[in-house]
Amino acid sequence: MKRVEIQPRNKWQSAVEQLGFGFHTTDVPYWDESVYYSLSISEVDAIEKATATIWDMSLAAVQYVIDQDLFKQFQIPDFIVPLIKKSWNEDHPAIYGRFDFCVKDNQIKLLEFNADTPTSLYEAGIVQWFWLQDFDKSKDQFNSIHEKLIAYWKILLPYLPNKTLHFTCLKDTLEDLTNVEYLRDCAIQAGIKTKLVFIDDIGWDEDQQQFVDLENDVIQNIFKLYPWEWMINDQFGKNIPIAKNEPYWIEPSWKMILSNKAILPILWKLYPSHPLLLASFFDNTQLSDYVKKPLLSREGANIEIIKSTQTILRTDGEYGEEGYIYQELFTLPEFKGKYPVIGSWVVGQQPAGIGIREDNTLITNNKSRFVPHLIE
Amino acid sequence: MKKSRKIKLVLITATLAACNQSPKDDWDNNNKIHLRSDTTAPYTRVHHYHGSGIGNALLWYYAFRPMGNYNNNRYSHSGYYSGGITPRSNIGSNSFKGSVSRGGFGRSGFSVGG
Numbered sequence: 001m002k003r004v005e006i007q008p009r010n011k012w013q014s015a016v017e018q019l020g021f022g023f024h025t026t027d028v029p030y031w032d033e034s035v036y037y038s039l040s041i042s043e044v045d046a047i048e049k050a051t052a053t054i055w056d057m058s059l060a061a062v063q064y065v066i067d068q069d070l071f072k073q074f075q076i077p078d079f080i081v082p083l084i085k086k087s088w089n090e091d092h093p094a095i096y097g098r099f100d101f102c103v104k105d106n107q108i109k110l111l112e113f114n115a116d117t118p119t120s121l122y123e124a125g126i127v128q129w130f131w132l133q134d135f136d137k138s139k140d141q142f143n144s145i146h147e148k149l150i151a152y153w154k155i156l157l158p159y160l161p162n163k164t165l166h167f168t169c170l171k172d173t174l175e176d177l178t179n180v181e182y183l184r185d186c187a188i189q190a191g192i193k194t195k196l197v198f199i200d201d202i203g204w205d206e207d208q209q210q211f212v213d214l215e216n217d218v219i220q221n222i223f224k225l226y227p228w229e230w231m232i233n234d235q236f237g238k239n240i241p242i243a244k245n246e247p248y249w250i251e252p253s254w255k256m257i258l259s260n261k262a263i264l265p266i267l268w269k270l271y272p273s274h275p276l277l278l279a280s281f282f283d284n285t286q287l288s289d290y291v292k293k294p295l296l297s298r299e300g301a302n303i304e305i306i307k308s309t310q311t312i313l314r315t316d317g318e319y320g321e322e323g324y325i326y327q328e329l330f331t332l333p334e335f336k337g338k339y340p341v342i343g344s345w346v347v348g349q350q351p352a353g354i355g356i357r358e359d360n361t362l363i364t365n366n367k368s369r370f371v372p373h374l375i376e
Numbered sequence: 377m378k379k380s381r382k383i384k385l386v387l388i389t390a391t392l393a394a395c396n397q398s399p400k401d402d403w404d405n406n407n408k409i410h411l412r413s414d415t416t417a418p419y420t421r422v423h424h425y426h427g428s429g430i431g432n433a434l435l436w437y438y439a440f441r442p443m444g445n446y447n448n449n450r451y452s453h454s455g456y457y458s459g460g461i462t463p464r465s466n467i468g469s470n471s472f473k474g475s476v477s478r479g480g481f482g483r484s485g486f487s488v489g490g
Contacts (some may be wrong), residue, residue, distance in 0.1 A: 017442040019385075019388070020385070020388035044378060085457055110401065117488040119488060121488075126383065126385070129379065129380060130383070132379070140378050140379055141378060141379040142379070143379045143380060144378060144379060144380050145380070146380045146383050147380045147381075169488075170480075170487070170488075171483055175487050176487050176488055178388070181387055181388050182388060183389060185385050185386055185387035188386055188387055188445060189384070189386055198387065198482070199481045199482045200478075200479060200481065200482035201478055201479075202478065202480070202481050203476040203477060203478045204476065204477055204478075204480055205475050205476045206476070208474040208475070209473035212476055214427075218474060223484060226481070226482075226488065227488060230483070231481060233479045233483070234480060234482065234483045235479075235480035235481075235483070236481050239480070241388045256455030341405075348444055353378070366487075375378065
């Protein structure tokens, strides 16, 4: 993998805004096309194979957690467990997920799995693809996210009762809305009837015991870009398992297991010393150089890197009450003081492409830049 | 080949394209933003817009802002500004069944991020 510095396109801001990508810059640039990463086809093949392998291992780990009744270790409350089991046993619809990999020294290591509410989908599927059309359309890119999303929505369509699929996220966040609208775009192209309702506006009909949208239409299938652990702790959370029409939530509730970092020690227990995994535990007694991660942390919050009992880097945040896991330290590769993480997408059970986030530190966070890539 | 051969967007780019349309004559005398959010929805006035130099994407975002009002300290939701969500939700005349309550999700009001 090489890091190549280039001149951004003229008026690149306008180019990406025309795609509907409005959060390319905050107080610092988020989309950064002054650089790209160049991967060899063998590197891409290895990432693709690793993604498929880890996906299979992850599903086995979910089955193990359910069979062994390990929900308490994941801090998952009892009231939602029957729904998790039901969604797993009945194979409720799921569409996507994103593994974060460290790729270094011919090794690929799983850092974590964003299985419930992964973002940067639009950047990975659309923005970098159009960048490549302008930069060098003769080159290839590990990115079939768009066509795989449409194809998989088509597969799911017959399984959606009453065929309407709601999409929801929080108000007041353009990033989340863009991701949701992009997924809805693909669903529309797959022939699905869709409606958007912000999650703040979802109603609970006490008489009918079901969720409704702003027109009081019943919500039967809903894609949500809002974490399960937040939903079940919200006021309406207790209504989720009692909804009489038993709506499909996408991603399904069993993703609460996979999106929880407690899955990392479980994977290590099931596949000890697997080359794609880092040693991970529920305590820090077996590691000297490690990363301490909250079970439910997002955007690199509350992460601590420890080397020989010394903290070398720590981020703030609001997570950690739920407990931590401890993962062997495997530092990101460095390119002139920049540290890239490979986000590898699974769409409809298949590896679908990558997006690269780059930071000036070893911890990738919500200010880390998204940079495009190509295959040499 | 690993990449998609062709990409078509039917929702997002249509929304943004609408933001780039030239203003109509009767738009001149106010500082409101006019846009449409899909190819079939009627043009919609977007209120509560302030300042200048704001990007298209933000205009798009404003199109999805909900509209409503407070009455006796109770917030009544009456739809979204955008005509592209559903026609019924944009007319501002929803009547809610008495048994429906809202606002029970969304307590954690910040982006889920990466």
